[in-house]
Amino acid sequence: MRNELTEYNYDWRFWSILDNASKLFDATEKEFTSTMAYTPSFRATTGKLSTTGKAGHRLVKATARYFENILTARSRGKKIGLITYNFSPAVLFAFDVVPYCLEGMSAFYAAAWNRGIYESLDYCCEVGFTETSCSGQRVALGPVLAGLAERPDFIVCSTPGVCDSNANAFAFASAYLDVPFCQLNYPPTLTDERAVEYHRADFRNMLSFLEEQTGKKVDVDKMREVCEEIIKQDEIICEIQDYQRLVPCPVPGIFNLFIYDIKVLFSGIKDGTDILEAMLEIVKDNAERGVAGDGVERLRGFFYYIDHYCIQMKYWRWLEKNGISHIGTMMTDFWQANAPYARGREEEGYRMDLSSLDSMIDSLAAQSSRMPMVKQIRGPYDAPHMWLDDTVGVANLMKADFLAFMGTMGCRNTWSMVKLITRDMEKLGYPALILYADSFDNRIEPVDTFLGKIDEFLRVRDIRGWKGAVWK
Amino acid sequence: MIVAGCDVGSLTAKAVILGDDRVLAVRIGKVKSRPEISAREIMEEALKDAGLQMKDIECSIGTGYGGKQVPFAGDTVSEIACHARGALWLLPSVRTVIDIGGQDCKVMKLDRDGRIVKFATNDKCAAGTGRFMEVMARVLNVGLDELGDLSGRAKKQLNLASTCTVWAQAEVIQKINEGERVEDIGCAVNNAMANRIVILANTVGVENDVCMTGGVSKNKGVVKGLERLLDIRVKKLRFDPQAVGALGAAVIAGERRKGGGEQ
Amino acid sequence: MREEIREAVTVLANRYVMKWKSGGGRIVGYPCSYMPVEVIAAAGMLPFRLRAMEVVSTSIGSSYYGPVVCSFPKCILQIAGERKYAFLDGAVVCNGCDTMRRLDDCWRKANDDMPGILPSYFAHFAVPHKVTDYSVKWFAGEIRKLIDSLEKHFSVTVSDDKLKMAIAEYNRSRTLLGDLDAMRSGPDAFLSGTDAMAIFIAGTAMPAADFNALLEDVLGGLKKKKDALPGRRLLLVGSVIDDIDLFKTIEEAGAVIVADTVCFGSKDRTDLVREDGDPVAALAERYLGSVKCPRMFGDYKRRFAFLKELAEKTGAEGVILQNIRFCDLHGSENGIFERDLEAAGIPCLRMEREYGPLGDEGRVRMRIDALLERIGAGGGGSRRALSADRSR
Incomplete structure (x- = not known):
């Protein structure tokens, strides 16, 4: 790692970027533009977020608070729990633990910062990771391992049984830093009695771990508080996703990222609900006016795994500029029983039952077991409730014109089945493209190259008469 | 005391001859169809440069991917050790x-x-x-x-x-x-x-x-x-960096000949 | 090495397989050490651990698997696609790791294009990643589910008594393998790692009864040998190996592999299954109870303690930490093993490789030579020197 990168604490650095950015949103247009001139390396990201109005502003403010909570955790006597993005942080809020979501941070670092992330990716390899390991964790884990970010008190990882690469990164962090490790481990099926029983027992086992780490017992009132907030948030998310079905799609593409950001960073707390309320207002307004979220809709794309976060969100800006409505990823579907894609498949979704502490715990366990990836890639891809079912369901519901796969080069699980699902989707009549880019590491396949491939694909396959992308 | 090192790599073959701890010849050439041919040819060129014959070499060490196939080498040492030894000989610090x-x-x-x-x-x-x-x-x-x-x-x-x-x-x-x-x-x-x-x-x-x-x-x-x-x-290093492995091999050959340190 | 052992190691349809088939026996393949083979044996069938030593290309494997995954499962699919697994009556794929568990998906889909490459019985079997009372209970349920499906498909009965007999038979193998393992351990090791590995591998490719008879015979012969083998004592750690040539390459460089923790090798092969009580529960405890594979997340400390003890017990002077490219479970854990073993004064070599026949001997040899020279020169580094190095 270069010397200059070791001068500042990463959490502090990004808190200050966000905190300053959040203040900028209250500035005049002139103040905003002239300040932007001085922030070349994250100007485009801030600019992008500023175009989303109140929702983007609230998201930046809430994220600044997220970092601030991490930075002040020690002085406030709170514990920091290092978690992965497919673990709902709501239960940590109920325990008054400060969550530190690795991939959430990775996506943010990748979006806000062009250069330094490569060094944190590589730092992990210098201390022992294979260079083929998943980038999703490495971007943000580098500074943690280097002692340039807050040290976690413990780790909760919810990917064993779902994603080896992810679980392995957290297991590595636990061994390297010598901090306690707790895993939520999932069976390959979702709704049968044995699976449900396992989910519940495992979730309770995790609660015991949290009790042990925090020295606190489960607090019924706090648990109820976060569960009530989850219900509010889920209702709004489901409504937004219902609007997403409209042609043209009134939901701005970037709101997909907001949805999963909220679920992985602010689930169960008011910050998340506030952002969602602002989002819904914008979406409703667009819908009433009959306009697309990003202006004009030329095509509707479903990204059947994850998105791309590097180089100042160029991918998001490119989709928007080209009128490609982003109608979701695996990451946007959390499987609330009342989600639009769960209609007719309600048993696969979760419901929040607040009648007793036990029912709340069971509900959270069910929610946990339906998190993105946790639900779909735990079993054979074409088994009931798994990746193929969900991809077909969403592609039909959201009227996708084409599908594109993008992940990370470290993702052994999806790279071992993506050819199969892609072939199936093609047979079902959906043009589907496999991209060899990496969501967090632009060095694998640079953003312009893979966007060019999407453009070429749309042209060659003549999807809705695609005439070529706008690049400038 | 005349010793030699021969490094047969994946792309090039290198030979170095030392005489009383002084470099007498250095040769680098493209590998041939078989490692033993590469080794013999490159060593012969080096010998010619030094005005010596194969029988003058008192000890020689082979290294590199084809190190085991160097027909005239008394022993083989890994290229990792040879590069380190060669570099150390050129730059003791x-x-x-x-x-x-x-x-x-x-x-x-x-x-x-x-x-x-x-x-x-x-x-x-x-x-x-x-x-x-x-x-x-x-x-x-x-x-x-x-x-x-x-x-x-x-x-x-x-x-x-x-x-x-x-x-x-x-x-x-x-x-x-x-x-x-x-x-x-x-x-x-x-x-x-x-x-x-x-x-x-x-x-x-x-x-x-x-x-x-x-x-x-x-x-x-x-x-x-x-x-x-x-x-x-x-x-x-004041030496062709490509031939440092062969140099290291020659240095080790010299040490072996003297009955000195094993590397 | 005896011819029948060499054959079992290098030829898929070896003489034991052919004899079993010609006697009307059925064979069920499995790809992972977390598979309780006793269940298959108790169903009257031959459990056969899937391998791909005869592979020369991955053209079929790469058509279904993506480019950035481990070559081992890809090669198994290749062999299946080439119809070299025609002797299998069934296969059970389990989730040892993500790439391996997708052999289920890939094999089935390849069968759509190449009908008949899938055995008539094909099952998915899941193993939890943690050891708790409820995970062991769930795993026992998974074993029962497997028994039910075998019984239904093949119209056989797997009684508790049959399970107990199978457990006893495999425990006998484990005890004998333990004796064998001791002969290649320590400064007095007189059995080469290559020969020991060949026997360990052979045991996965023949009926337990034949293997036990063979093993007893081999052990009897070995007991007369007493001359310690020369060479540096090494411990081999990491990704799956079923390739005795890799062992040979290492040992020919001047080493004796006195212990290993690799699949197909001695890892888990000497741990007994409890013979009292409910046999299914006993199998669940024994198989899930093993945390020697990094698939059991969060158990690094126990694995490191085991490794360190093994190195001490077997007199290992150095450790080879290898992984197949894209096997990040072993590869990354090897990074921490290296840190901690070096700190304990044990020299390590970290190395990436490809699966068996796709390997590159030259690359391996150069690295092994350097490790052995480092050990020979005392460059293992004193505890002091290495701990100073860590503090940089």
Whole structure:
């Protein structure tokens, strides 16, 4: 790692970027533009977020608070729990633990910062990771391992049984830093009695771990508080996703990222609900006016795994500029029983039952077991409730014109089945493209190259008469 | 006392002859169809240069991928040890040796007595090896030995995002098509290579003095990039860096002959 | 090495397989050490651990698997696609790791294009990643589910008594393998790692009864040998190996592999299954109870303690930490093993490789030579020197 990168604490650095950015949103247009001139390396990201109005502003403010909570955790006597993005942080809020979501941070670092992330990716390899390991964790884990970010008190990882690469990164962090490790481990099926029983027992086992780490017992009132907030948030998310079905799609593409950001960073707390309320207002307004979220809709794309976060969100800006409505990823579907894609498949979704502490715990366990990836890639891809079912369901519901796969080069699980699902989707009549880019590491396949491939694909396959992308 | 070292690598064969701790001959040539032929031919050329005959050699050591097939070698020693030993002979203060060969990249850390205390080798991938540079030079249509000088003439900072040989090749072609100057792209290639080696170097932990061996160390752009990224100075060896392995083999042969230290 | 052992190691349809088939026996393949083979044996069938030593290309494997995954499962699919697994009546794929568990998906889909490459019985079997009372209970349920499906498909009965007999038979193998393992351990090791590995591998490719008879015979012969083998004592750690040539390459460089923790090798092969009580529960405890594979997340400390003890017990002077490219479970854990073993004064070599026949001997040899020279020169580094190094 270069010397200059070791001068500042990463959490502090990004808190200050966000905190300053959040203040900028209250500035005049002139103040905003002239300040932007001085922030070349994250100007485009801030600019992008500023175009989303109140929702983007609230998201930046809430994220600044997220970092601030991490930075002040020690002085406030709170514990920091290092978690992965497919673990709902709501239960940590109920325990008054400060969550530190690795991939959430990775996506943010990748979006806000062009250069330094490569060094944190590589730092992990210098201390022992294979260079083929998943980038999703490495971007943000580098500074943690280097002692340039807050040290976690413990780790909760919810990917064993779902994603080896992810679980392995957290297991590595636990061994390297010598901090306690707790895993939520999932069976390959979702709704049968044995699976449900396992989910519940495992979730309770995790609660015991949290009790042990925090020295606190489960607090019924706090648990109820976060569960009530989850219900509010889920209702709004489901409504937004219902609007997403409209042609043209009134939901701005970037709101997909907001949805999963909220679920992985602010689930169960008011910050998340506030952002969602602002989002819904914008979406409703667009819908009433009959306009697309990003202006004009030329095509509707479903990204059947994850998105791309590097180089100042160029991918998001490119989709928007080209009128490609982003109608979701695996990451946007959390499987609330009342989600639009769960209609007719309600048993696969979760419901929040607040009648007793036990029912709340069971509900959270069910929610946990339906998190993105946790639900779909735990079993054979074409088994009931798994990746193929969900991809077909969403592609039909959201009227996708084409599908594109993008992940990370470290993702052994999806790279071992993506050819199969892609072939199936093609047979079902959906043009589907496999991209060899990496969501967090632009060095694998640079953003312009893979966007060019999407453009070429749309042209060659003549999807809705695609005439070529706008690049400038 | 006349001793020799012969290093038969994946792309080149090298021979060094020492006489009473002085270099009498150094020869480098492309490998032939079989390692034993490469070894014999390169050694014969070196012997000719030194005005000697095979029977004059009192002890010789083979090293490299084809080291075991060197017909006249009394023994073989790994190229990791030979590069370290050769570098130490040339620069007694050396603690870190970075060797970038055609197929492999290695970083060795030595203690005060010149023993290897730690070493790391590249992963099973062509990125970060001479092979990467070869592919890039071909795409840029410049000679491998010209690639290093491009950095000095670069005017614009270009970043080669990928260090994977396959993707980087595509990216270089894209940059050429975009009308970027060959010098600027070449500089980006050299920096990408340096970036790649830094990871390996940091795995063992770099300690001064540092020197480089192997063909890629002739590339000034890569050396400069490494110096910048690692915040170090790479000490120049007054010897062909490609033949340091063969030199090390000859030094070890000398020690064996004297009955000295085993490396 | 005896011819029948060499054959079992290098030829898929070896003489034991052919004899079993010609006697009307059925064979069920499995790819992972977490598979309780006793269940298959108790169903009257031959459990056969899937391998791909005869592979020369991955053209079929790469058509279904993506480019950035481990070559081992890809090669198994290749062999299946080439119809070299025609002797299988069934296969059970389990989730040892993500790439391996997708052999289920890939094999089935390849069968759509190449009908008949899938055995008539094909099942998915899941193993939890943690050891708790409820995970062991769930795993026992998974074993029962497997028993039910075998019974239904093949119209056989797997009684508790049959399970107990199978457990006893495999426990006998484990005890004998333990004796064998001791002969290649320590400064007095007189059995080479290559020969020991060949026997360990052979045991996965023949009926337990034949294997036990063979093993007893081999052990009897070995007991007369007493001359210690020369060479540096090494411990081999990491990704799956079923390639005795890799062992040979290492040992020919001047080493004796006195212990290993690799699949197909001695890892888990000497741990007994409890013979009292409910046999299914006993199998669940024994198989899930093993945390020697990094698939059991969060158990690094126990694995490191085991490794360190093994190195001490067997007199290992150095450790080879290898992984197949894209096997990040072993590869990354090897990074921490290296840190901690070096700190304990044990020299390590970290190395990436490809699966068996796709491997590159030259690359391996150069690295092994350097490790051995480092050990020979005392460059293992004193505890002091290495701990100073870590503090940089």
